[in-house]
Amino acid sequence: MDTIANPRRAAGAGDFPLNSFLPPESPTDMAAQTLRRFEPPPATDFAPMWFRRGIVLTGTAFLTAAGCYEMYRVLQVGGITVLESIILVLFVLLFAWIAFAFMSALAGFFVLLTGKKDELGIDAGAPLPAINSRTAMLLPTYNEDPHRVLARLRAIHESVKATGYGARFDWFVLSDTTDPAIWITEEKCFLKLRQDIGHSAALFYRHRPENTARKSGNIEEWVRRFGGNYECMLILDADSLMTGDCIVRLVAAMEAHPKAALIQTLPIIVNARSLFARWQQFAGRLYGPMLAAGIAWWHGSEGNYWGHNAIIRIRAFAVYAGLPELRGRKPFGGHIMSHDFIEAALMRRGGWAIHMAPTLRGSFEESPPTLSDFAARDRRWCQGNLQHLALLPTRGFHWVSRLHLLTGIGSYLTSPLWLMFLVVGILVSLQAQFVRPEYFPKGYSLFPQWPAQDPVLAAWVFAGTMGLLILPKLLAFVTLMTDRDTRKKFGGGLLALAGIVTETILSGLTAPVMMIFQSSAVGEILFGRDAGWQVQRRDDGAISRHDLVRSYSVPTLAGIAMAAAAYSVSLPLLLWMMPVILGLLLSIPMAMLSSSTGSGRTIRLFKTPEQTAPPPVLVRANELANVPHSSLSCPLHALRDDPDLRKAHLSNLPEQKTRKRGDVDTYLAIARARIEDADSFEEAAGFLTARERFAVLNSPPVLANVFALPDRPDCKTDAPTA
Known part of the structure; x- marks a missing residue:
């Protein structure tokens, strides 16, 4: 049970409705850095390393x-x-x-x-330190198995909650998934997870229709939209697993070292x-x-960053880590x-x-x-x-x-x-x-040269x-x-x-x-x-x-x-x-x-x-991942047959941008033509390729046209390959 009051709820935010995937936005500016010009910041007083580096070099x-x-x-x-x-x-x-x-x-x-x-003075054997700041747990995913990904996330969530500091953390699943079946499965698993752990939990899901700049763009988009509410973010990977003890100690280390922008852990396979x-x-x-x-x-x-299982101070990241093209x-x-x-x-x-915590397990x-x-x-x-x-x-x-x-x-x-x-x-x-x-x-040579x-x-x-x-x-x-x-x-x-x-x-x-x-x-x-x-x-x-x-x-x-x-x-x-x-x-x-x-x-x-x-978080993650589950054959059928899932999906699509004249989404245009040719819902679903289904799932008007088609169970049409 959490022993710390959740400051977000104390502010009157209340519980999150089951069909709401995201909290209110708290934007943060983040500009791409210039590589050819740079004004040095005031000198920083970090521990001198010249003797140690001299020994190694x-x-x-x-x-x-x-x-x-x-x-x-x-x-x-x-x-x-x-x-x-x-x-x-x-x-x-x-x-x-x-x-x-x-x-x-x-x-x-x-x-x-x-x-x-280590330089941070983290003592894994000491009692768990107190923490006061709010941290966002970010899990970027791209066409991964949603059941396994969210099983690991739930195990981490439960481990953090067991520390008594669960209310200090908000959880975000940041999807760049392009496979339509995996995308809808992600939404379905997310709704199930929120229902299982309680809809009052600060657990959120965001899907990008275009995965610009891949993982770095995924994180940057979140920082721009939601970074203002948090001191730090802890970046996970699709296969990441961390104990609550480790996470709380990382947050405490960031609070104890205000000039630290990043602390990288050593992930064990x-x-x-x-x-x-x-x-x-x-x-x-x-x-x-x-x-x-x-x-x-x-x-x-002057440490390094390996892309995951690390905690980052959002202010430093937003101001200095914007990547140029x-x-x-x-x-x-x-x-x-x-x-x-x-x-x-x-x-x-x-x-x-930039630090590393090599002894933190x-x-x-x-x-x-x-x-x-x-x-x-x-x-x-x-x-x-x-x-x-x-x-x-x-x-x-x-x-x-x-x-x-x-x-x-x-x-x-x-x-x-x-x-x-x-x-x-x-x-x-x-x-x-x-x-x-x-x-x-x-x-002139007095002696022969023998190779x-x-x-x-x-x-x-x-x-x-x-x-x-x-x-x-x-x-x-x-x-x-x-x-x-x-x-x-x-x-x-x-x-x-x-x-x-x-x-x-x-x-x-x-x-x-x-x-x-x-x-x-x-x-x-x-x-x-x-x-x-x-x-x-x-x-x-x-x-x-x-x-x-x-x-x-x-x-x-x-x-x-x-x-x-x-x-x-x-x-x-x-x-x-x-x-x-x-x-x-x-x-x-x-x-x-x-x-x-x-x-x-x-x-x-x-x-x-x-x-x-095995640590309890690993046992729990494997236990959750091995729970039998059914696979999703067609995302359009899943949305049609589950009204709650359909409502949640539609309500959390990004606002449709005004299309410029001549700017045509070819996949969506072809999908519209195929749907107009279909006599039934089953026929339309069979006509569409994976890329066309993805475009349709991002368009509420076209989705409405698909769902308006009558059922004809006897009509079967093979879907063309993507």
Whole structure:
């Protein structure tokens, strides 16, 4: 039961009628920011981070210099050729990337080992702090399963209410859904949810007829219409889950730090069912807290934003985070896809702090079920991050904010760099094997020049590189061993170590495949191909044999080509490259294996604390999501057969804009023509495509024409494909 009076109700707003989806508007101005001009705000007094950043960057530079020197010694035995120079440059770039990640992980290891609190001073073990401000909980959704989405939202709502501060929160479902059946199902589920939790609850639903600028435009539209009534907004995702304890502590942290614009939590993966999702869940739960502690330690007030499970101060967001539309054509022009990095950078540019709370538990998300789904999502992220190349010169960005953009860009450019490194390495070996070397070049030379590399030193360089990649996992294991309770929830130290070894092998086998996928994505984007915005799959990961062959034929062929080239040089070279080649050759079997649900041993091997002792909010969300429900076959039939749903739908459509002469909605115009040709309601519903149904559902006059048609149950007409 809520212990705090709701200030909105105290003002006399009263209960919300069941067929009203939205509260009265409280507009807030939000203008698009300029990227070429900026007037710096007054200097802000944030905690100095130069010493911590100096440690990380100096350590990165030292490790990179050492790696560069050793690689130079490997290549310089017989003099460095042009191809060997390319190898050296590529190695330095890639090794610097690995060293930078290693230093952040090392910082996180010492932070966790010493038990140092984060910069915000959030103590998850302390009693729940009091909060006074009003917060809006925003759940953007786009063609997702409404039953699962609202089941999670209800579980979060109940968890917040159990804290005693439920009246401090208003809840908004912000739909950008374009599928007409899903849209009407959303409305139906929303009305059912409001009825179940009580129509006096501050639970609202808004649907946009046009999803301009996708998620960022969805949030911005809400801020413009309703942001004035709230101090903060907490952004969820369709697969987000958060505990009431975590949410209240985030609000309290914002109240305690008035210069903080954003606090990002560390979402932990839950509900993994396929083998791929299970090892992603295990890796994220074991390594994630250490990596997050490290980056939070040296990012300080110049943190980053990951788009969800974060709380944002609306005043800072409205004034400084309005996104402009980029010049040029897609994929580099148009609306900004990876908006979260840029919104964080813009708010920091405006003098606000961006923080991360790495030790605050109770923030969850889900993982794509298969490698194919992961790659599909990664393709969208790749385009969004490469789009940031145009935003790097933005005036006024803090240098750490630029570093965030470079890190995001580099996370995708490293894949083609690795591929180039491997290809050039094979070319060097092929040159040494098949091209006649010039032992005595023109000009005076006392000794012949022998093209050669030092194989023993090369092995040591390889071992050092692998060490920087694997050591953070072992450091995470050490931190786990210091926490008895968490260690037990992982199944014990031995089982956790076995999971680390298995996860390392599986990730090593799939890494070459992702290298090919990401390299292909980078190439497509650089040649101007737009990926669009596909809905993420969240089922158990089943994938057809045809899709497997189609998706993984290129990695398999690349593996065959690499194996043939390496074997033509020597068997030792083939064995040397076997980790990469094997991953490519086994891409189809690995995709099949990783998409399976796994055995009991696999489930036990990748056990996580959230599986051993699931939090109540997770149990409740899964319980609600598994309640049987009927699917909606036709939205027009649903509205006709349910008067309450029809009334609610019509009353909450946006006001119809006056149409300009010559400005014709082609889908609506075609729908009108099809409806005029129909002799019955069933015939009209059958004539319309999905896009035409969507247009009709947004037009009350046309909907009235459809519902005015007589019934003819015997008339059946197949609907054309969209």
